[in-house]
Amino acid sequence: MQPGAPEGNETKIMTLxxxxxxxVPGEKRWPDDRAVAGVSVGGGAVASGAVTLLEDPAGGLAEALDGIVFGLNAYAEGFAAEHGVALDESVPPFVALSYEHRTALVAHLTAPGHPEKALWVGVTLFCNMAFDSAAHISTHDALAEGHPGLLTIGYSRPDPDGLxxxxxxxxGRPLSSLHPNTTSTGSPA
Structure with missing residues (x-):
């Protein structure tokens, strides 16, 4: 490891x-943020909790994340060498890539015919889920905390009673009539 380079968990978090x-790009969280490229306004997948969702054991990827991070950084090193890109060794290789280079590498990893396509598409889906469904927290909590993804897509808030x-x-019309035994809470009797 290079002097000044992040170690262990910091490398993992920054890379993810x-x-x-x-x-799902977002805006930088602070001026020197290296992980978030800052190519978009508002919060993206990172601010929406993508790393939390990826690390959740219920999702099935948590135990594989060290290998995923290692592989992604190895691919980034190969990409940089192939394209003559000098990497800043103070951050993980994937983080050191420009946003344009990151997207090119991810496009390569998720392209039809790539031998690991299913893995990289799976990681991509988790990032999307964090943004567009807040799959790692309750919808009530996500909206109360100002979840950027749900707010961006216009997810409606519940009524004052929480429903x-x-x-x-x-x-533009009801799709069916209510069952005659439906209660005021919407449950069948």
Missing amino acids: EAFADTI WRFPRFSY
């Missing part, structure tokens, strides 16, 4: 954040 930011009701039907 840089990958998540490549999938979601939709007075306007999405198709």
Whole structure:
């Protein structure tokens, strides 16, 4: 490891954040943020909790993340060598790539015919899920905390009693009549 380079968990977190930011970009969290490239306004996958979702044992990827990070950084080193890109050795190789180079590498890893496509598409899906569904926390908590993904896609807030009701039907009309035994909470009797 190079002097000044991040170690262990810091490398893992920075690399996963840089990958998540490549999938759903956001704005830098502070001026010298290296993991988040800052190519978008507002919070992206990182601010939406992508790393938390990836590390959740229920998702099935948590135990593989060290290997995923190692592989992604190895691919970044190969990409840099192939394209004549000098990497800043004070950060993990994938983090050292520009946003354009990160997206090119991810496009390569997720392309049809790549032998590890399923793995990289899976990691990509987790980053998207963190942003567009807040899969790692309850919807109530996500909205209360100002989850950037749910707010960006216009997810409606619940009524004051905590229940979601939709007075306007999405198709402009009710799709069916309520069952006669439906209770006031919407449950069948």
